[in-house]
Amino acid sequence: MSRDLMHSVELKTLVxxxxxxxxSDTTNVAxxxxxxxxxxxxxxxxxxGALGVNNHLRFAEIDEGSTILDLGCGAxxxxxxxxxxxxxxxxxxxxxxxxxxxxxxxxxxxxxGLDNVQPLEGEMESIPLPDDSVDHVVSxxxxxxxxxxxxVLAECARVLRPGGGFCISDIVVEENSLPPEVxxxxxxxAG
Amino acid sequence: xxxxxxVERLEKSGFTGIEIMDRRPWGIEDCARYPLFDRxxxxxxxxxxxxxxxxxxAESVVVRARLGR
Numbered sequence: 001m002s003r004d005l006m007h008s009v010e011l012k013t014l015v016x017x018x019x020x021x022x023x024s025d026t027t028n029v030a031x032x033x034x035x036x037x038x039x040x041x042x043x044x045x046x047x048x049g050a051l052g053v054n055n056h057l058r059f060a061e062i063d064e065g066s067t068i069l070d071l072g073c074g075a076x077x078x079x080x081x082x083x084x085x086x087x088x089x090x091x092x093x094x095x096x097x098x099x100x101x102x103x104x105x106x107x108x109x110x111x112x113g114l115d116n117v118q119p120l121e122g123e124m125e126s127i128p129l130p131d132d133s134v135d136h137v138v139s140x141x142x143x144x145x146x147x148x149x150x151x152v153l154a155e156c157a158r159v160l161r162p163g164g165g166f167c168i169s170d171i172v173v174e175e176n177s178l179p180p181e182v183x184x185x186x187x188x189x190a191g
Numbered sequence: 192x193x194x195x196x197x198v199e200r201l202e203k204s205g206f207t208g209i210e211i212m213d214r215r216p217w218g219i220e221d222c223a224r225y226p227l228f229d230r231x232x233x234x235x236x237x238x239x240x241x242x243x244x245x246x247x248x249a250e251s252v253v254v255r256a257r258l259g260r
Contacts (some may be wrong), residue, residue, distance in 0.1 A: 059212040
């Protein structure tokens with residue numbers, strides 16, 4: 001295995017461990033990003049586990065009946081909101097590499113009375129879906145966690161139908177804007 | 192990742208009509224709301240980043256695009 005790939009594996013392990021260890025209530029994150037109307041009817045299971053960084057669903061052009069892929073669904077807050085938008089004739093495929101997160105999303109969808117949320121275990125660098133199979137990709141603060149971001153975007157392009165939509169929230173940092181001891185800190189990557 | 196790098200990678204993957212729909216400053220206090228940023232890192236950021244930059248250490252953006260036909 002090359003050094004780069006080893007580094008990649010180490011980073012993925014770091015992110016996996018960091019997210020698996022999260023046990024605190026992050027309702028304050030949800031309240032900072034979503035308004036009351038958006039959160040109405042979203043189960044506490046999802047709100048208390050919000051780890052997003054913005055509210056891209058306000059800008060996503062989601063048609064009723066469309067198939068949406070939520071990349072890194074976490075506790076399911078965006079999957080639940082998107083599932084309402086696409087309605088019963090559409091579906092949200094909620095992808096995450098952590099079983100605990102998928103279980104939270106499934107539980108939240110059931111509590112919200114939604115049967116159009118499909119949890120899917122997998123990695124965003126190798127999305128377990130056929131080519132041209134989704135209409136929209138959404139994601140919230142997840143792509144920046146991957147050590148292979150170009151690969152993630154290529155996978156998004158592969159699974160999207162031609163003309164499909166892509167709308168995500170993420171954190172961007174300009175080069176040299178932060179001291180190296182911060183940029184290289186392991187928790188900075190996981191966060 | 193820098194915003195321009197993200198946009199370039201989207202273009203290389205075949206996305207078009209790339210737009211930044213929202214842009215919010217991201218400060219150390221924003222980081223502190225997330226359990227993934229541990230206390231050690233938050234303390235380090237407060238120590239080594241100039242105080243005048245504490246409110247904007249990064250940006251939260253919403254990016255929208257379409258896959259080319």
